[in-house]
Amino acid sequence: MKIAILLKQVPVKDATLKIDGNGTWIDESDLQFEINESDHFGLEEALRLKEKHGGEVVVVTMGPERVREAIKQALAKGADRAIYINDSEVSTPDPQVHARILAAALKDEGFDLILSGLQSDDYGYGQTGVLVAAELGMAHATLVMETDVQDGKIKVKRELESGWFQYVELPLPAVLTIQSGLNQIRYATIKGIMAAKRKEIREVSPTELGIDAAELQGGAFALEKIYVPQKTKETAVLEGDAKEIVSALVDKLKNEAKVL
Numbered sequence: 001m002k003i004a005i006l007l008k009q010v011p012v013k014d015a016t017l018k019i020d021g022n023g024t025w026i027d028e029s030d031l032q033f034e035i036n037e038s039d040h041f042g043l044e045e046a047l048r049l050k051e052k053h054g055g056e057v058v059v060v061t062m063g064p065e066r067v068r069e070a071i072k073q074a075l076a077k078g079a080d081r082a083i084y085i086n087d088s089e090v091s092t093p094d095p096q097v098h099a100r101i102l103a104a105a106l107k108d109e110g111f112d113l114i115l116s117g118l119q120s121d122d123y124g125y126g127q128t129g130v131l132v133a134a135e136l137g138m139a140h141a142t143l144v145m146e147t148d149v150q151d152g153k154i155k156v157k158r159e160l161e162s163g164w165f166q167y168v169e170l171p172l173p174a175v176l177t178i179q180s181g182l183n184q185i186r187y188a189t190i191k192g193i194m195a196a197k198r199k200e201i202r203e204v205s206p207t208e209l210g211i212d213a214a215e216l217q218g219g220a221f222a223l224e225k226i227y228v229p230q231k232t233k234e235t236a237v238l239e240g241d242a243k244e245i246v247s248a249l250v251d252k253l254k255n256e257a258k259v260l
Contacts (some may be wrong), residue, residue, distance in 0.1 A: 001055035001149065003077065004106055005046045006116035006128065008036045009063055009070045013121070023225050025093075038117025042178040043214045044185050045147060047078045047114050053149060055112075056080045060105055062087050062098065068201065075196035076188035077232075082201045089206050093123065099131030104209035107136060113154065114175040118143060129177035140175040141168050145182055180232025 007187060011017065011031045020027040035043075057072045060069050062085035071082045083105050090097070114133075114149045119126035126142075131164035132166075145165070146157035149172075157181055188218040206216055236252065238245045254260040 001049060001053045001064075001111070001112045002058070002110060003046045003055060004058050004060050004109065004111045004114045005039070005043045005074070006102060006114065007039045007043065007059055007061040007067075007074060008066045008117070009033045009072055009123045010036045010120055016189060018181070019226060019228070022071055024223055025226065033069070035073060036117050036120050036122075038119065038180045040117075040185050041180050042115040042117050042149060042176075042180045043077065043079070043088065044072055044183045046113075047177055047186070049113070049147065049181065050078075054097040056113070058083060058109065060102060061085070062101060062120050064088065064091075071194055071201055073188060073200045074143070075201075076192040077186055078089070078192060081199055082108070084201055084203045085204050085209070086203055090216045092219035092221070093223045094221035095123075095125045095217040096131055096221065097215055099128055099135055100215075101206045101211055102210060103132050103207060104136035104206075105204060106132070112172050113149075114138070114173060115174070116175070116177050116178050118177045126177070129175055133175035136173075138173050138175050139170040140177075141170060142177045143179050144176045144181050147176070166204060 010033060011028070012034045015031050019025075043059075050057050057079045059082040060094070061071060061077045061082070068084065068228055069083060073080060076169075085101060085105055089103070114136075116129040116132070118129075120128075130140055130142060134150040136141060141156045141158055143159045143161050144156045152172055153169055154174055154176075155167065155169045156169060156176060160166055197238045200220065207213055238248045240248070250260070
């Protein structure tokens with residue numbers, strides 16, 4: 001099987017985050033980064049499928065120069081090669097634009113399976129895998145907890161709400177977004193780290209992939225502002241008989257606290 005794993009690098013979970021001067025994202029200048037949690041599980045599943053069925057695992061990632069560290073970690077764990085998309089031309093956070101760039105890098109490779117984490121730990125849109133599938137015209141499944149490849153098809157177990165699960169059979173090629181906890185993540189060995197130094201990392205830019213330069217600056221989605229919620233306290237005294245107090249309390253819970 002020829003498998004692609006989409007990786008993203010995100011700030012470490014215990015990082016102290018500060019909003020940047022523009023108020024549109026966090027200040028990344030003093031942050032440390034790591035591979036997105038659910039992408040770790042996607043990589044592990046790709047490696048297990050390769051060990052069972054043979055083939056190749058290709059890491060595909062987009063970002064600034066620092067993401068090469070995430071690529072090296074994936075190669076050290078057993079991925080065969082990598083495609084690195086330098087995003088210096090991209091100024092929009094629109095997931096549709098990002099999906100088009102990734103799809104352009106994937107389309108001529110002939111992958112049987114494309115895996116990604118369910119969602120990123122920073123933006124958390126949960127759309128990249130689904131949008132890549134749409135761009136490539138592939139079948140897709142989300143919230144995947146188990147996979148079983150057989151006879152040109154893949155059966156997956158999907159996690160639903162309230163403890164329910166769904167079993168779906170998809171034709172290959174397909175795109176799956178992997179839920180955290182699907183498997184036990186492996187660590188890179190010394191042998192793997194040494195071998196990673198000899199593996200190919202092919203760097204491309206979005207314009208080299210045929211993406212229009214104007215689209216890289218715009219997109220249909222814009223992040224206008226992020227902010228830290230301000231903690232406030234307020235006490236309200238409800239007066240009247242029991243019926244009036246209950247009515248006023250329900251109104252406040254519904255229209256002010258919005259918990260009903």
